[in-house]
Amino acid sequence: MRLRNSFLLILLAMLSWRVPAAAANLPLPANTNEILEHIYSGRSDLAIVEARKMQSEMPSHPLGYLLEGEVLWWRIWCTSGEYKYGMTMPRHREKLATDQVYLELATKAYSLAEEKLVQQDSAEMRFYAGMADALSARLYGLRLENRATARAGVRARENLQKALALDPTLEDAYLGLGLYNYYVDTLSTIAKVLRFFMGIPGGSKEEGIRQLERASQKGQLTPVLARFYLAINLHNYDQRYEQALRVITPLVEKYPQNPLFLLARADLYGKLGRKTLAIADYRAAARTEDPDEECRKKVERLAREGLAAQGSTLQAE
Numbered sequence: 422m423r424l425r426n427s428f429l430l431i432l433l434a435m436l437s438w439r440v441p442a443a444a445a446n447l448p449l450p451a452n453t454n455e456i457l458e459h460i461y462s463g464r465s466d467l468a469i470v471e472a473r474k475m476q477s478e479m480p481s482h483p484l485g486y487l488l489e490g491e492v493l494w495w496r497i498w499c500t501s502g503e504y505k506y507g508m509t510m511p512r513h514r515e516k517l518a519t520d521q522v523y524l525e526l527a528t529k530a531y532s533l534a535e536e537k538l539v540q541q542d543s544a545e546m547r548f549y550a551g552m553a554d555a556l557s558a559r560l561y562g563l564r565l566e567n568r569a570t571a572r573a574g575v576r577a578r579e580n581l582q583k584a585l586a587l588d589p590t591l592e593d594a595y596l597g598l599g600l601y602n603y604y605v606d607t608l609s610t611i612a613k614v615l616r617f618f619m620g621i622p623g624g625s626k627e628e629g630i631r632q633l634e635r636a637s638q639k640g641q642l643t644p645v646l647a648r649f650y651l652a653i654n655l656h657n658y659d660q661r662y663e664q665a666l667r668v669i670t671p672l673v674e675k676y677p678q679n680p681l682f683l684l685a686r687a688d689l690y691g692k693l694g695r696k697t698l699a700i701a702d703y704r705a706a707a708r709t710e711d712p713d714e715e716c717r718k719k720v721e722r723l724a725r726e727g728l729a730a731q732g733s734t735l736q737a738e
Contacts, residue, residue: 446544446588446590446591446592446593446641447545447548447591447593447641447642448545449484449641449642450475450478450479450484452471452475453475453484453488455471456468456471456472456475456488457488457642459471460488460491460492460495461645461675461676461679462676462678462679463676463678463679463680463709463710463711463712464712465492465495465496465711465712465713466712466713468488468492469489469492469493471488472485472486472488472489472491472492473485473489475488476489481533481536481537482533483529483530483531483533483534483546483549483550483553484530484549486526486527486529486530486533486553487526487527487530487549487552487553487556489526490523490526490527490530490556491556493522493523493526494523494556494559494560495681496713496715496716497511497514497520497523497560497563498511498681499680499681499711499713499716499719499720500715500716500719501513501514501563502681502684502719502723503723504723504726504727504730507688507691507692507730508656508657508688509681509684509685509687509688509723509727510653510657511563513563513564513565514560514563514564515564516564520560520564523556523560524557524560526556527553527554527556527557528553528557530549530552530553530556531550531553531554531557533549534546534547534549534550534553535550538550542587543587544583544584544585544587544588544591545584545588547580547581547583547584547587548580548581548584548591548593548594550580551576551577551578551579551580551581551584551594551597552577552597554573554574554576554577554580555573555574555577555597557569557573558570558573558574558577561573562574571621574601574621575621577597578597578598578601581594581597581598582594582598585598592635592636592639592640592641592643593636593640593641593642593643595632595633595635595636595640595643595647596632596633596636596640596643596646596647598629598632599628599629599630599631599632599633599635599636599647600629600633600650601624601629602624602625602626602628602629602632603624603626603629603630603633603654630651633647633650633651633654634647634651637651645672648668648669648671648672649669649672649682649685651665651668652665652666652668652669652672652685652689653665653685655668656685656688656689656692660692662689662692662693663693665689666686666689666690666693669682669685669686669689670686673686673702677705678709678710679709680706680707680709680711680720680724681720683702683703683705683706683709684702684703684706684720684723684724684727686702687699687700687702687703687706687724687727688727690702691727691730691731696731696732696733699727699731700728700731700733703724703727703728703731703733704724704728704735704737706720706723706724707720707721707724707725707735721735
């Protein structure tokens with residue numbers, strides 16, 4: 422169980438982006454930043470239209486398909502979330518017919534990257550191929566399809582390593598590699614034996630932390646998620662709640678309409694005994710206006726559960 426859950430977290434984390442103002446190593450379309458800002462700001466309705474427009478304008482490029490998959494992923498994360506052990510996150514999802522659209526986007530992106538790699542090897546397309554596999558793997562992981570998760574995850578790791586071999590300055594690749602190293606090294610002894618027999622390479626937790634920090638500071642596409650999952654790891658595995666709070670707070674401040682960031686901070690306030698602040702964040706999350714009705718209802722439910730754990734309700738006493 423520990424092996425399965427750890428790899429789920431690795432693969433949940435491997436694809437979500439924001440473009441900073443720093444110099445770019447990847448040649449990105451001008452509207453990439455706008456799409457990502459809409460994703461993180463809770464405007465999935467705008468982001469999905471923009472991602473599809475990119476696909477129509479650049480039909481042979483993987484990025485538009487990956488971005489649409491990213492929009493769908495956050496909806497999956499939201500609607501699959503549960504509040505348990507004082508922490509809000511998705512832990513399991515049944516197979517749903519609607520998942521096929523998501524998997525087809527990942528397959529399309531991978532195929533397009535592979536077609537370009539046949540013509541010429543490049544760090545850019547190795548990176549996109551790795552991220553496409555990660556897109557598939559995190560859903561397989563959430564659905565507890567362990568063999569498919571491991572197969573896609575290991576192939577993603579290989580492509581990300583090759584991307585760095587071709588271009589050592591491609592900082593975004595360190596997000597997936599950092600999460601891989603971190604989680605593999607936190608496995609129990611029994612799980613590590615199982616990992617060996619499954620043919621899954623080992624990792625180093627400390628190296629993983631360094632790689633996550635590098636992606637959060639220097640990445641072109643990955644700083645937001647590197648920061649988000651560093652906070653999640655510090656909370657879930659290391660119980661370093663104060664440090665996790667410092668890591669997650671800038672995301673809440675920049676994206677105050679993102680209920681998932683609010684819920685993550687509220688959970689940490691709860692663990693730290695800062696009841697008033699936890700209640701304020703849970704209520705703020707419940708007030709956000711997600712355009713997806715199912716997600717909006719789930720957030721309200723999660724907020725209610727978090728508030729109940731603090732002995733409170735959605736309404737001020």
